Amino acid sequence: MSDERRRMAGGLDYRHGRIELWHGSGGRAMAQLIEELFETSFDNPFLARRNDQACFEVGAGRLVMTTDGFVIAPLFFPGGDIGCLAVHGTINDIAMAGARPLYLAVAMIIEEGFPLADLKAIVASMAAAAKAAGVAIVTGDTKVVERGKGDGIFITTTGVGVVPVGVEISAERARPGDAVLLSGSIGDHGVAVLSKRESLAFETELLSDCASLHDLVARMVEAVPGIHAMRDPTRGGLAALLNEIAQQSEVGIALNEDAIPVAPAVRGACELLGLDPLYVANEGKLVAFCAAKDADRLLAVMRAHPLGRDAARIGTVVEDSRHFVQMQTSFGGHRIVDWLAGDQLPRIC
Amino acid sequence: MSTVRFIDEFRDRTLAARLAEGIAAAADTGRTYQLMEFCGGHTHAIFRYGVQDLLPANVKMVHGPGCPVCVLPMGRIDHALQLAREHGVILLTYGDLMRVPGPERMTLLKAKAEGADVRMVYSAMDALACARANPGREVVFFAIGFETTTPPTAIVLKQAKAEALSNFSVHCNHVLTPPAITSILASASDQASAEAPRLDGFVGPAHVSAVIGYRPFEAFVRNHRRPVVIAGFEPLDVMQAILMLVRQLNDGRCEVENEYTRVVTRDGNTKAQALMADVFELRDSFEWRGLGWLDRSALKIRAPYAAFDAEKRFVLKTAAIADNKACECGAVLRGIREPVECKLFATVCTPENPIGSCMVSSEGACAAYYTFGRARPAMAPALADAS
Numbered sequence: 080m081s082d083e084r085r086r087m088a089g090g091l092d093y094r095h096g097r098i099e100l101w102h103g104s105g106g107r108a109m110a111q112l113i114e115e116l117f118e119t120s121f122d123n124p125f126l127a128r129r130n131d132q133a134c135f136e137v138g139a140g141r142l143v144m145t146t147d148g149f150v151i152a153p154l155f156f157p158g159g160d161i162g163c164l165a166v167h168g169t170i171n172d173i174a175m176a177g178a179r180p181l182y183l184a185v186a187m188i189i190e191e192g193f194p195l196a197d198l199k200a201i202v203a204s205m206a207a208a209a210k211a212a213g214v215a216i217v218t219g220d221t222k223v224v225e226r227g228k229g230d231g232i233f234i235t236t237t238g239v240g241v242v243p244v245g246v247e248i249s250a251e252r253a254r255p256g257d258a259v260l261l262s263g264s265i266g267d268h269g270v271a272v273l274s275k276r277e278s279l280a281f282e283t284e285l286l287s288d289c290a291s292l293h294d295l296v297a298r299m300v301e302a303v304p305g306i307h308a309m310r311d312p313t314r315g316g317l318a319a320l321l322n323e324i325a326q327q328s329e330v331g332i333a334l335n336e337d338a339i340p341v342a343p344a345v346r347g348a349c350e351l352l353g354l355d356p357l358y359v360a361n362e363g364k365l366v367a368f369c370a371a372k373d374a375d376r377l378l379a380v381m382r383a384h385p386l387g388r389d390a391a392r393i394g395t396v397v398e399d400s401r402h403f404v405q406m407q408t409s410f411g412g413h414r415i416v417d418w419l420a421g422d423q424l425p426r427i428c
Numbered sequence: 429m430s431t432v433r434f435i436d437e438f439r440d441r442t443l444a445a446r447l448a449e450g451i452a453a454a455a456d457t458g459r460t461y462q463l464m465e466f467c468g469g470h471t472h473a474i475f476r477y478g479v480q481d482l483l484p485a486n487v488k489m490v491h492g493p494g495c496p497v498c499v500l501p502m503g504r505i506d507h508a509l510q511l512a513r514e515h516g517v518i519l520l521t522y523g524d525l526m527r528v529p530g531p532e533r534m535t536l537l538k539a540k541a542e543g544a545d546v547r548m549v550y551s552a553m554d555a556l557a558c559a560r561a562n563p564g565r566e567v568v569f570f571a572i573g574f575e576t577t578t579p580p581t582a583i584v585l586k587q588a589k590a591e592a593l594s595n596f597s598v599h600c601n602h603v604l605t606p607p608a609i610t611s612i613l614a615s616a617s618d619q620a621s622a623e624a625p626r627l628d629g630f631v632g633p634a635h636v637s638a639v640i641g642y643r644p645f646e647a648f649v650r651n652h653r654r655p656v657v658i659a660g661f662e663p664l665d666v667m668q669a670i671l672m673l674v675r676q677l678n679d680g681r682c683e684v685e686n687e688y689t690r691v692v693t694r695d696g697n698t699k700a701q702a703l704m705a706d707v708f709e710l711r712d713s714f715e716w717r718g719l720g721w722l723d724r725s726a727l728k729i730r731a732p733y734a735a736f737d738a739e740k741r742f743v744l745k746t747a748a749i750a751d752n753k754a755c756e757c758g759a760v761l762r763g764i765r766e767p768v769e770c771k772l773f774a775t776v777c778t779p780e781n782p783i784g785s786c787m788v789s790s791e792g793a794c795a796a797y798y799t800f801g802r803a804r805p806a807m808a809p810a811l812a813d814a815s
Binding site: 279346347350355401403405408409410411412413414415417420 | 435439441444445448475476477478479480481482550663778779780795798799800801802803
């Protein structure tokens with residue numbers, strides 16, 4: 080225990096305590112918060128050194144860097160919370176380059192009055208997710224804003240990782256003839272979060288799928304180093320991802336609706352709310368584009384991993400100067416799968 | 429939620445293929461069948477599931493005006509904008525309306541970004557809850573929709589009166605389906621109107637008919653000699669209704685038939701009708717985008733509920749505001765133009781940046797065509813390979 084810490088009147092009051100402005104003002108209260116909560120939870124030698132940065136060795140290969148801001152409501156949802164989401168989200172963005180994630184940095188903007196108990200739960204969730212993923216949170220920053228100037232808590236995570244030599248995964252590399260592989264069912268996260276929205280609350284046993292995908296990716300890259308493109312379908316859902324890749328790679332994509340896994344609870348909720356699962360968010364799924372000859376091998380590796388058990392080949396990359404994503408519907412017709420305009424809204428009629 | 433069943437049953441490919449064969453066999457190759465689906469819900473289903481692909485070339489669907497957001501004229505959107513921006517109320521409405529462009533392309537969404545208090549609700553009851561939670565603020569529910577969304581608005585008005593809520597009112601834009609169909613039928617049978625498409629029959633409304641029943645359509649069939657088949661919003665419902673229409677036309681029959689028997693009866697939901705009659709009365713005339721002023725085609729709030737009528741409670745300027753000259757929404761709503769025939773379609777007017785109302789709602793013909801159907805004819809060989 081440090082000298083400053085000993086001078087404080089007592090430990091943080093997690094039962095009734097709330098974040099106050101001075102927790103972000105650089106004084107003792109901030110030091111106490113960092114030491115008692117962040118250092119203890121994230122527990123690693125980089126943080127213990129108390130520098131304003133972390134210094135580490137990097138092995139061979141290219142360095143990957145990414146950052147992501149997390150602003151969600153509600154903060155806690157079935158199957159997760161903003162804390163683990165902030166860890167999984169950034170790890171996944173690193174992993175989608177085929178990279179091995181190394182370290183994370185965290186910046187928190189907390190609103191005055193935010194319950195310390197909630198903060199503790201969120202930090203514990205981040206620590207557990209980071210530990211499970213084997214990725215240390217090595218540096219961070221805390222700011223407190225006045226009541227009314229934030230929405231509880233905003234978290235930004237930044238991550239670095241290393242791409243193995245010979246791996247070249249990028250959004251513009253999908254080629255006509257490529258197979259499109261999806262790692263599992265879509266829409267679970269979005270529906271789990273929606274079920275807890277104040278204006279919409281409904282009962283569901285569904286849990287968010289939020290998970291770190293780097294281990295799955297490591298197996299995939301090992302089996303097929305020549306994967307062309309890979310991305311995780313988060314906001315905007317599968318539809319947004321496919322349109323992004325079609326645009327970047329200047330190709331079209333032909334989907335088969337029958338092949339796209341959707342959990343019955345997600346279908347039911349989407350049906351009631353008038354939503355299309357193709358546009359609903361995910362936090363633990365990925366889509367990979369690979370040469371047709373590699374597709375069976377890659378799919379087998381994905382299915383052998385717990386996070387890819389329900390993986391499926393959902394379509395094919397085709398030549399199309401308009402870069403449309405088209406789908407053979409289960410009904411027997413076809414349609415475009417377009418970008419989402421604005422938010423998905425329930426129908427009125 | 430896992431108890432939601434009977435989704436796939438109404439979207440079964442094998443049954444769809446069988447119906448498609450039935451329609452192809454029944455359709456006389458010596459003629460065409462031009463059928464209008466009135467409701468946006470049907471339009472949406474036709475595009476989302478690719479129903480048109482399963483129809484023979486001589487059976488063509490013409491998209492009707494049954495999209496609540498699409499038919500709301502500019503002047504009414506202007507009322508919503510005035511309430512939100514000039515009267516400082518909490519304005520509540522259904523989501524699609526937020527993006528409909530009003531005068532000078534202003535929208536409720538833009539007004540919200542400017543600082544107006546505009547909120548989206550999922551049900552009319554949410555509006556009432558908002559009024560209770562904000563006793564110091566004026567709360568206005570901007571109510572839109574056909575007969576489907578009207579009973580909930582009636583309940584909310586009755587409840588507000590029972591609770592003597594002093595800060596709540598409704599801006600009523602509820603419209604009626606039968607006068608709109610009559611207007612379309614009249615325009616289609618009007619020989620002077622050379623532009624109007626020939627309409628051989630109608631796929632009648634689903635949810636609307638659940639409320640009003642199918643009896644109101646019997647008069648149209650008699651007066652206008654066009655068959656009507658009431659159909660559900662599932663793609664198999666639509667195909668079954670098309671087959672029934674083709675058979676009626678082949679037989680020279682003109683009847684109201686009910687495909688949606690699992691929900692719709694001849695008399696409909698009489699409780700909901702009584703509720704509506706208690707709270708609302710007919711307006712002498714109401715302006716529809718695309719169809720113009722139609723007599724006795726919309727509802728207003730009855731005198732005993734006048735205290736909750738936003739049109740009486742606030743001084744609102746009403747101006748006739750013309751739509752963008754190049755926008756073909758009016759013709760699209762009447763079935764005269766296909767969305768792709770509009771110069772603005774997919775160029776200036778897109779779902780992200782809509783000029784006309786038909787590009788806003790997913791029930792609008794332009795948005796449905798843009799979102800699902802732009803690729804026609806599709807890359808059939810490639811799609812067949814995708815497996």
